[in-house]
Amino acid sequence: MSSPPQVLAERFRVALGNAFGPELADVDPVIRPSQFADFQANVALPLAKRLGSKPRDVAARLVESLGLSDITQPPEISGPGFINLTLRPEWLADQVRTLARDPRLGVPTEPSQVVPIDYSAPNVAKEMHVGHLRTTVVGDALARTLEHLGHRVVRQNHVGDWGTPFGMLVEHLLDVGEHSEEAELLVTSPNDFYQAGRAKFDGDEEFAARARRRVVALQAHEPETMRVWRELLELSKSYFHSIYTLLDVTLTDADLAGESSYNDELAQICDELEAAGIATVSEGALCVFLDGFTGREGKPVPLIIRKSDGGYGYGTTDLATIRHRVRDLRADRVLYVIGAPQSLHLQMVWATARKAGWLDDDVEVVHVQIGNVLGADGKILRTRSGGPIKLRSLLEEGVDKAGQVLAQSRPELSPQDREAIALHVGIGAIKYADLSVSHDSEYTFDFERMLSLTGNTGPYLQYAAARIRSILRKAGSPVGDADVVLTEEAERLLARTLLGFGDVVTQVGVTLEPHRLCGYLFELAQAFTTFYESCPVLKADDDSTRASRLVLCSVTLDVLVVGLGLLGITAPEQM
RNA sequence: GCCCCCGUAGCUCAGCUGGACAGAGCGACAGACUUCUAAUCUGUUGGUCGCAGGUUCGAGUCCUGCCGGGGGCGCCA
Structure with a gap:
């Protein structure tokens, strides 16, 4: 199914063609969320210049050609030429009902691409730390999301398993x-x-x-x-x-693709590059020098592919890796979910691979830069004594703290139940905290904030889901395919928000930014909570309202559960 | 010295690829529990978007230059 902005865009396409000729039909109508309506179309402003007339006149002509009466209230032109669009409640209700029947909840299935994703990459015989946490969590969320969109994700855990x-x-x-x-x-x-x-x-x-x-x-x-x-x-x-x-x-x-797996190819990589004149020996080491990469004092920066002692470093391995992903895995798009400091290195590896013909121009390679996790002091998170924090103890502490909160707030639950919930809440909180800020920015690790039930946190979203589940349990009978009727503003807002799920997931697939999905789910949970406060479900005034609201609850739960699932977070049955 | 990232409310962060008066959460202040889970909600408070130019009908968003913070720049990955 199409999202409201998509439906509106299609109507605008027709209207643009009718009003201004077919050559302008494909102009982007610039449909955006609006503070004065559900959406606004901003296309009249850029178009006015092109047509040599006033923006408001362009907007007026456009509105005349616009057949929207089944979807929206009469469009209003305001300001310099914005077209405000308010969706009709009946249409919104109808769309929500369609959404309720759609197993994909509005998420499109895209033409399948092969997408190797490099993430996690811990070292053999070393404890993982918070640095690994972020690449693991973000990479996994991207893997789940792209898979859900229909792509063939090939997880590549490039573990450090070789070296002196x-x-x-x-x-x-x-x-x-x-x-x-x-x-x-x-x-x-x-x-x-x-x-x-x-x-x-x-x-x-x-x-x-x-x-x-x-x-x-x-x-x-x-x-x-x-x-x-x-x-x-x-x-x-x-x-x-x-x-x-x-x-x-x-x-x-099965996803392990450690450094050692490329050992047999390293000598050949070097030979081939040297034979092609791409690599040259400098100070005893075999190096690739590339245009545009200069370091201190303007000296060219080398990518060292064979050390002067004859050994190979990670540059060579990374070349073998990209070659493998393109040649053997037949990648369309390759993701490297690794630390931001490796940016220069990756650029050089890719440039070398392109020069060598191992990386075609039509293969997209992306560095999903992972920022540092900081402690309260603004420095890289460490223990009080200054050592790196073990990931396991960090996770256990999160679960432990969640358990403490539960023991206080839900003493009536059995210790076993609380333990199970604490696991999901504690881990979910940590993962969500990692995911909800843009992956390339540094963020401050703070248990108190991430475990808070208010604000943009994992527990807040899980709690919203748990409350819906509680309602559905008490409803007795399963939610049917009832008519949806939107009368209250809170219902309208919830409905509109629900219909945005597919677009957000699509967007995450493009921008590779899970925090957008977090922001959306937070918005949805807020919209639900507002609805919950003002619109009784089980105690609704009449049966049809009750049935309609149960549908809203049910779809909201579905979107929350699927959305959290794409982030790798479980929504417990109760909290 | 060169390159990359960042600078938005007291704090933590968004800002949908250039659109209307810049948004959340936390904090602070004031309210709401015979009501489906009050751990949830409502309202108030709060910002020269680091600075200065430029492009544009329109800039937090794009360009240039500064200032400030972080990171990278030849045999560790």
């Missing part, structure tokens, strides 16, 4: 014993494992020497070393699993 530290880690794992309690730390508290290895490396010459030899063995793919390395990965996978499960993130083992 792994010599030390393998050696340490062998030292402590593969099935020891120490080894189990990789699953429960990876940083402790890493730091124990690190401490030994720094303090024990003999171990350090062994670790360095192990790096060589690893790079030579020596079988026993590789076996232990794989064991390291397995343990880390369990750790990732536990976090992803707790976070309710869709990533699975």
Whole structure:
């Protein structure tokens, strides 16, 4: 089904053609939300110049040609030439009824694209921290949203599973014993494992020497070393699993596309680039120099693809990665949901890939820049002692705090129920806080704010859904396909808001900005709450009003649940 | 030095790709519970949109230059 702005735009297209000729039919009617009506069309203003007449006259001619009487009240021209459009309640009601029957709730199915999304990317044998939280949560929301729009999303979890530290880690794992309690730390508290290895490396010459030899063995793919390395990965996978499960993130083992998976291609990448004259040796390293990339003192910035010691860095891996996504996955659009500081690096990788012919112009690559998460002091979030905060403890704290609030406000619920709700509320609050501000801006982490039941928070939206569920439970009979009648202003506003869902989801697919969906859902929850306050549902004056309002409740719940679902947030049955 | 991001109400943030007087939430102040979950609501308060030019009928939004904050800029990813 089409959204109101879409329907209006189509009518304007016809009117523009009739009034000013077919060549102007496709001018954007510039339909926008209005503070004086439901929508306003601003097209008369830019058109006036083109036609050489006054904006108000253009608007008047347009209104004459406009066949809208079935949809809107008579359009009004105001100000310099705005056309104000107020939807007829009957038409709105009809649209809501159609929405109620639409399993997609107004969300279109777009022509399917293949969209690899690079997100999360934790490191093997390291604890995830708040930095990973944001890319994981935003990336997952984008994956869910694009999938819902009909695209084929290929999740790519580019985990850090290769490099010199792994010599030390393998050696340490062998030292402590593969099935020891120490080894189990990789699953429960990876940083402790890493730091124990690190401490030994720094303090024990003999171990350090062994670790360095192990790096060589690893790079030579020596079988026993590789076996232990794989064991390291397995343990880390369990750790990732536990976090992803707790976070309710869709990533699975099948999505792992770690750095090591490109090992076999790195030499060839270098050879090919060197043969093509794209890469040249400088100071012993094989580098790509690109026009337009200059650093200090105007010196060209290199993308180093082979270090002077013969090793490969992440630049080479990233080239193999983009090639794989385009050539093997046949991507139409590639998303990198990673930290903002990597911007320059990505630009260089892409430019190199384009030069090498691995990245066609018709493939869109986007860096969804993730801003830092800050503490109350405005600095990157850390523990009081200055160390990075473990993601797991952060999540557990959120769930814990949500549980405390519930214990106070809903003492009548069983501890089991409260625990289940606290999980959804705590995790939902943290995820929503991450999603509701634009992904590229830094944001301040504040439990109190994100767990608040008022304001633009996860719990507020969940609460709205829980109240609707409570009504529907008490309604007894299922919500039928009743006529919708909009008499109260609160009903009108709720109806109009509901009809905007599809457009917002579409927009998120284009701009890759989940915070727009958050803003919409907040608006919807507010519209519902206002309706809830002023329009009794179960105690409505008559049966038809009751039935109509039940439809409104039901559709609102559907949109909230689906919308939150696209964000990766669950709406609990009760709160 | 060059490049990227940011600067909007006391605080945290929006601002729908250029449209009418700049919006929310929190905070503060004043109200609303025999009512479907009062953890929810209503109202009031509050801003030279960092500064100065420019483009435009119209600029928080686009361009240029400053000021201020963050980040990046050759062998860590």
